[in-house]
Amino acid sequence: MSSEKIETREKILNAALKQLEAGHAASVRMSDIAKQAGISRQALYLHFPARVELLIATARYLDEVKDIDARLAKSRTAATGVERLGAFIEAWGNYIPEIYGVGQAFLAMKDTDEAAAVAWEDRMQAVRHGCNAAVKALKADGALSRDHSIKQATDILWTMLSVRNWEQLTGACGWSQRRYIETTKLLAARILLNDDICK
Amino acid sequence: MSSEKIETREKILNAALKQLEAGHAASVRMSDIAKQAGISRQALYLHFPARVELLIATARYLDEVKDIDARLAKSRTAATGVERLGAFIEAWGNYIPEIYGVGQAFLAMKDTDEAAAVAWEDRMQAVRHGCNAAVKALKADGALSRDHSIKQATDILWTMLSVRNWEQLTGACGWSQRRYIETTKLLAARILLNDDICK
DNA sequence: CCTTTCCTTGACACGGTGTAAAGTTGACAT
DNA sequence: ATGTCAACTTTACACCGTGTCAAGGAAAGG
Numbered sequence: 109m110s111s112e113k114i115e116t117r118e119k120i121l122n123a124a125l126k127q128l129e130a131g132h133a134a135s136v137r138m139s140d141i142a143k144q145a146g147i148s149r150q151a152l153y154l155h156f157p158a159r160v161e162l163l164i165a166t167a168r169y170l171d172e173v174k175d176i177d178a179r180l181a182k183s184r185t186a187a188t189g190v191e192r193l194g195a196f197i198e199a200w201g202n203y204i205p206e207i208y209g210v211g212q213a214f215l216a217m218k219d220t221d222e223a224a225a226v227a228w229e230d231r232m233q234a235v236r237h238g239c240n241a242a243v244k245a246l247k248a249d250g251a252l253s254r255d256h257s258i259k260q261a262t263d264i265l266w267t268m269l270s271v272r273n274w275e276q277l278t279g280a281c282g283w284s285q286r287r288y289i290e291t292t293k294l295l296a297a298r299i300l301l302n303d304d305i306c307k
Numbered sequence: 308m309s310s311e312k313i314e315t316r317e318k319i320l321n322a323a324l325k326q327l328e329a330g331h332a333a334s335v336r337m338s339d340i341a342k343q344a345g346i347s348r349q350a351l352y353l354h355f356p357a358r359v360e361l362l363i364a365t366a367r368y369l370d371e372v373k374d375i376d377a378r379l380a381k382s383r384t385a386a387t388g389v390e391r392l393g394a395f396i397e398a399w400g401n402y403i404p405e406i407y408g409v410g411q412a413f414l415a416m417k418d419t420d421e422a423a424a425v426a427w428e429d430r431m432q433a434v435r436h437g438c439n440a441a442v443k444a445l446k447a448d449g450a451l452s453r454d455h456s457i458k459q460a461t462d463i464l465w466t467m468l469s470v471r472n473w474e475q476l477t478g479a480c481g482w483s484q485r486r487y488i489e490t491t492k493l494l495a496a497r498i499l500l501n502d503d504i505c506k
Numbered sequence: 507c508c509t510t511t512c513c514t515t516g517a518c519a520c521g522g523t524g525t526a527a528a529g530t531t532g533a534c535a536t
Numbered sequence: 537a538t539g540t541c542a543a544c545t546t547t548a549c550a551c552c553g554t555g556t557c558a559a560g561g562a563a564a565g566g
Contacts, residue, residue, distance in 0.1 A: 116543080132418040137522070151544055153524070216415050219331040315512080336553070347514055352555070 117155050119145045124166040128209030134216035138162075160223045167210045167227065174206055316354050318344045323365040327408030333415035337361075359422045366409045366426065373405055 123145035127136045138159055142149040156162040171177070217224035322344035326335045337358055341348040355361040370376070416423035 134415070135419045138524090139522085148545055149523095150525090150546085154543075157524095159523070212418070216333070216418075219411075219415075220334045337555090338553085348554095349515085349556090350513055353512075356555095358554070 116145075116147065116151070118169075119147070120152060120155055120162070121166050121169045124162060125170060125209075128166065128213065130209075133209035133212035136213065158223075160217055160221050160227075163210060163213050163217075164223065164227045167207065167214075170207060170210060315344075315346065315350070317368075318346070319351060319354055319361070320365050320368040323361060324369060324408075327365065327412065329408075332408035332411035335412065357422075359416055359420050359426075362409060362412050362416075363422065363426045366406065366413075369406060369409060 120141065124136075124141050127140050127144050138152055139149050141162070142152055145152075152162065156165060214224050214228045218228050219225075319340065323335075323340050326339050326343050337351055338348050340361070341351055344351075351361065355364060413423050413427045417427050418424075
């Protein structure tokens with residue numbers, strides 16, 4: 109039956125995960141994954157039409173295994189806004205190293221492969237929405253005093269969460285390059301020059 | 308004489324710049340650059356031993372053309388620390404989009420190519436030193452009140468400057484992955500929870 | 507005119523992705 | 537036990553990118 113097929117599929121996904129975690133993620137080859145899974149390279153193409161599809165499936169598989177959704181849910185159900193924010197930062201902070209390898213691979217392909225670019229943008233959407241939700245929760249507690257502080261705090265949280273690893277995972281953030289740079293410069297100046305970020 | 312050779316070399320470097328700026332930087336091919344320069348693909352190898360060396364040379368050429376050093380010097384010679392900080396942020400903020408394409412290419416190669424990894428790390432060193440210098444200048448003006456605020460401000464400035472574009476340019480930041488994540492989480496929490504970042 | 511330098515064309519090795527064809531293995535039904 | 541079907545194997549190959557090699561052409565300078 110198809111149960112064996114599914115078993116092999118999971119064997120492949122686990123092999124891909126192990127190879128991606130082993131480092132040099134962007135350069136993991138189909139033959140590496142096949143060897144890790146103990147099957148022939150051609151068999152990979154019986155389960156996935158192309159390398160990029162295998163990687164996308166691997167990312168989804170990782171989400172399931174690590175139960176990212178459940179962890180993020182905590183950041184929506186905690187009692188106070190401050191607790192919710194803490195849970196949110198914790199969840200994403202732990203997510204980042206787990207998904208790092210897969211993200212590296214997407215990043216390397218996004219210029220040349222449409223599917224990789226789409227997968228990347230999907231994840232970007234998720235973190236943007238997560239950021240907005242966390243800041244709204246904080247606002248509900250009165251921890252931020254004014255509306256335009258909410259906007260600034262969103263920008264800061266977004267910036268913080270999109271540095272290095274997460275950014276390498278997801279890449280283009282939906283903003284234009286110019287807008288991102290201007291915002292970043294403005295925030296750095298405001299924080300260091302003691303502007304009204306702090307209520 | 309060798310003047311023609313130098314001319315051709317610059318023709319190649321300008322062609323590489325144009326192709327890198329045109330987008331999809333990581334996937335720019337040798338044949339693309341050759342076509343842009345109006346010469347044969349093989350001729351590129353008469354001037355540069357390999358693709359990665361051509362890209363490294365292109366990055367250096369860009370530094371010269373845009374006179375990055377001079378712009379950064381302003382951030383060291385301005386009258387007050389606050390002015391120096393502003394000049395510093397301005398210089399780096401403008402540098403980022405200029406060097407973006409080349410950085411994308413380095414990022415794509417850093418896993419598989421030793422030379423690309425080294426070039427990347429070199430630029431990382433430069434921005435780290437720049438950050439430290441800017442914050443020292445700010446401290447000299449008394450704009451930051453306590454020593455451990457200096458440390459925090461360094462972290463923030465560093466974080467701000469290393470988001471998205473610059474980070475894609477330079478990648479691994481010398482810190483361990485774990486350290487970077489912990490710092491980022493801590494900073495996000497402190498800023499949003501109104502800790503003592505503001506003096 | 508001959509030499510040297512720079513560049514050209516054409517061919518090819520190598521390594522990666524993805525495809526195609528034919529053979530093997532094992533489970534399961536009759 | 538035999539036939540059948542599905543999953544997987546092996547071998548081969550097309551395609552594309554980097555990098556190398558060999559032979560030849562064009563122009564400058566003695």
